[in-house]
Amino acid sequence: MSGRMFQNVVLQLKENTNRTIGVIDGEGMVVACSELPMIGQHWAEYVPQINAASGTLLATDGKVFKAMGGWGNQFDYATFTFGDNEVSRAVCAMATVTLNAAKAYYEEKHDRGAFVKDVISDNIMLGDIYVRARELRVNTDVSRGVFVVRSLRKVDSVPIDIIQSLYQDRQNDFVLSVGEGDAVLIHQMPDNATIKDLNKIALSLEEALQIGGESTVVVGVGTIATHLRDLARSYKEAQIAIEVGKVFDTEKYVINYENLGIGRLIYQLPTTLCEMFLQEVFKKNPIDALEKETLFTIHRFFENNLNVSETARKLFVHRNTLVYRLEKIKKLTGLDLREFDDAITFKVALMVKKYLTSRGIDS
Helix, strand or coil: CCHHHHHHHHHHHHCCCCCCEEEEECCCEEEEECCHHHCCCECHHHHHHHHHHCCCCEEECCEEEEECCCCCCCCCEEEEEECCCHHHHHHHHHHHHHHHHHHHHHHHHHCHHHHHHHHHCCCCCHHHHHHHHHHHCCCCCCCEEEEEEEECCCCCCCCHHHHHHHCCCCCCCEEEEECCCEEEEEEECCCCCCHHHHHHHHHHHHHHCCECCECCEEEEECCCECCHHHHHHHHHHHHHHHHHHHHHCCCCCEEEHHHCCHHHHHHCCCHHHHHHHHHHHCCCCCHHHCCHHHHHHHHHHHHCCCCHHHHHHHHCCCHHHHHHHHHHHHHHHCCCCCCHHHHHHHHHHHHHHHHHHHCCCCC
């Protein structure tokens, strides 16, 4: 935020009152004042009191303070006037309204968050990224994690204020509202951060937004962006993670792009190619010819790493019964699931079928 912007407003206010008016930042530094010699003074002793006032007027030491609108529990800027009477209180309250409006207008044009939103949305040219980053003092060469938070119910929006309360470092972290109700957290990571560190943050987001112990959001995680220009790529990856997860990992609420596996490949294939693949694999009978009980058996067989004995135990059936079912599947499809190559083909085919179904295509 520019102190010059505040100073211009304060000087205009000075023309209409005999009270001294000014602005201090979150560290107690006077950044604007109608009495120019006061600019630069440090009033750190008032910071805890202003925070404790929670946005209400605070009268102390012959001054009146009121925090401006911001996020988190700590104020970013506060208006002050000299005097401790009703006139000073009224002037401080009205000055805060005026300065808040000017602050909102300035942020709309110059806010770091708006800049980062342009970066992740690819709405800014590469050369301009460096220029704007330097103007707004946004570090370009640090590692950042990108997390897309999406409500499980389309009618609900993500409570962005909760995420902001968790990540209050406005210098290094950005919490943005993007698209149709999505929230995006861009969090600065240590240089040696790993996928485990990303998943830990994503899990904390999902847990913080639970209601009554029930998940309300799904969190997509992109790969670590080591440069500001990489944020757009990581953002797209986080979005893809959510979309692929809706198809192949419906029971997960934290989905990392790096863990999508073959699902990511299938999601990017043309649907016509997927239909051709299913027709080639199931020459004898279409996959829809398999009964629900048979498909359940197949899924359990895959879950137990093609182990006949273990699968039979989990299904509470005799080993010979399971062998009989596998032979029946072989006759229907021509694929012997006890053979690794056939099992892989069948597994991929099931995923392709699931993908087509999610697209409303019956094959």
